[in-house]
Amino acid sequence: MKAIRVHEFGGPDCMRLEEVPDPLAGSDQVLVRVHAAGINPVDTYIRSGIHAVRPKLPYTPGMDAAGVVEAVGMNVTGLGVGDRVYTAGTLSGAYAELALCEAAQVHRLPPSVTFAQGAAVNVPYATAYRGLFGRARAMPGETLLVHGASGGVGIAAVQLARSHGLFVIGTGGSEEGRRLVTEQGAHQVFDHHAEGYLDEIVKLTEGRGVDVILEMLANVNLGHDLKALARGGRVVVIGNRGTVEINPRDAMSRDASILAMTLMNAQGAELASIHAALVAGLENGTLRPVIGQEMPLAEAARAHEAVMQPGAYGKIVLTL
Numbered sequence: 001m002k003a004i005r006v007h008e009f010g011g012p013d014c015m016r017l018e019e020v021p022d023p024l025a026g027s028d029q030v031l032v033r034v035h036a037a038g039i040n041p042v043d044t045y046i047r048s049g050i051h052a053v054r055p056k057l058p059y060t061p062g063m064d065a066a067g068v069v070e071a072v073g074m075n076v077t078g079l080g081v082g083d084r085v086y087t088a089g090t091l092s093g094a095y096a097e098l099a100l101c102e103a104a105q106v107h108r109l110p111p112s113v114t115f116a117q118g119a120a121v122n123v124p125y126a127t128a129y130r131g132l133f134g135r136a137r138a139m140p141g142e143t144l145l146v147h148g149a150s151g152g153v154g155i156a157a158v159q160l161a162r163s164h165g166l167f168v169i170g171t172g173g174s175e176e177g178r179r180l181v182t183e184q185g186a187h188q189v190f191d192h193h194a195e196g197y198l199d200e201i202v203k204l205t206e207g208r209g210v211d212v213i214l215e216m217l218a219n220v221n222l223g224h225d226l227k228a229l230a231r232g233g234r235v236v237v238i239g240n241r242g243t244v245e246i247n248p249r250d251a252m253s254r255d256a257s258i259l260a261m262t263l264m265n266a267q268g269a270e271l272a273s274i275h276a277a278l279v280a281g282l283e284n285g286t287l288r289p290v291i292g293q294e295m296p297l298a299e300a301a302r303a304h305e306a307v308m309q310p311g312a313y314g315k316i317v318l319t320l
């Protein structure tokens, strides 16, 4: 099969399209013929060698794929050859024509959801779900700020929160991104580069502050987030690319909580429960992954450059 291979950690150009042997499904495994693979910022951190996860070289990047089951191991139940599926992690990498997975990593893709959309489910939606409900314990009727709503995780969070009855405020850095955030259900949208936008958000809550913030760039925003929280508010650090100074008093005076998360910490029953919720949302149409750009597999390097650029617009996926 054709697969993107990394022989040495480095810049996007260290990814090469190569011919490698087809993987074979073991007794508890599923082989998926990949139609689309999702690009996540974490793929770029792993590729460059700065992430805590350092795969044995050479390796094929990617966790999120969607496609059709090609083969199942003899102990696998509930999945059969020809089923449409998306993956939540793989054993052999998603940027390839075939992806080998543990059976628990494979979830059914409803007929109404395209393969490109299926490749945009796992990391963004599972992260948004876990941040919103697992970590922040957000409740219907609360006010949520999705701080960085125009990208993969942000759009997922807006759709999840809106369908669960929260009042949703989102931010985006470009006009196009902000329009998308509004279209996906945010009640109010702000520009996170505009002067004084957090004060405007607090004004919108009649000075109370927001109950929950999902934070995509904590090194820039965490100190300011604490001042925008309501009493008992929670901020969940999802994205961070550096260090930040905060005044703990801003949290103390509000009985506020600073929470953080890594999706990779979700395992077993917790992860299965998250994907059950996501499949239900895909089925009933409340979750509709937005694809901003599709690129061929061979252009994985260009996709890695694009995902780190400002002006996010939903997801970037590789199509096969």
Ligand code: NAP
Residues within 6 Å of the ligand: 040, 041, 042, 123, 124, 127, 147, 148, 149, 150, 151, 152, 153, 154, 171, 172, 173, 174, 177, 192, 216, 217, 220, 221, 237, 238, 239, 240, 261, 262, 263, 264, 307, 308, 309, 310, 311, 312, 314, 315
């Ligand atoms: P993405 O699709 O590239 O989107 C990035 C988002 O951050 C965009 O909405 C972008 O908005 C926004 N942003 C840029 N500057 C910002 C600012 N000053 N304030 C607030 N937001 C800002 O990435 P993603 O997949 O949504 O992931 C978002 C972040 O979460 C990344 O850092 C990623 O590594 C991290 N993440 C963490 C986990 C975890 O397990 N903790 C899981 C998934 C992702 P504009 O481009 O419109 O300015």
